[in-house]
Amino acid sequence: MASFDDFFKSLQDLVDSYSRQGVMLKVDSYVDGGIIRIFGENSSSISRAKSGLEDVVELAYTTAEHHPYWNLLYHACQISKTVLDKWDDTLTQEDIGEISWSIDELKNTSDKIRQRPDNDHVH
Structure with missing residues (x-):
């Protein structure tokens, strides 16, 4: 059974793949608390x-x-x-x-x- 940590690693890989394509993303995480936030390139x-x-x-x-x-x-x-x-x-x-x-x-x-x-x- 997959865990939240597994999901976070997969998500991080996905974010990295988009970053290599020039999409600016910022990931803010508190994995122990089960929280991940993704901010797009236009976020201030x-x-x-x-x-x-x-x-x-x-x-x-x-x-x-x-x-x-x-x-x-x-x-x-x-x-x-x-x-x-x-x-x-x-x-x-x-x-x-x-x-x-x-x-x-x-x-x-x-x-x-x-x-x-x-x-x-x-x-």
Whole structure:
């Protein structure tokens, strides 16, 4: 029976064959976690960052709000998403207001965690 490692090796061979033909591909892998990402020649650092952030945003949106770190992750994602979306544009006053509000929420949450370090848990 084939494994994920076998699949990754075959995929890497395929990517190499296309690279020899002049197709620019970037493979980003975390094989131990079962994750492989392939970026095409027109992908930019910003588009790759947005793609990675989508996974973090999904975790932040689906994590139960009772988790002590949920608010930290959520607001850090909100700030990152706004900044990446406006990377080649100008932040509006509304954007800056939302970022400031998220910063306040980060501060409030970190203060609560600092005050109750025993409220931590292990997953």
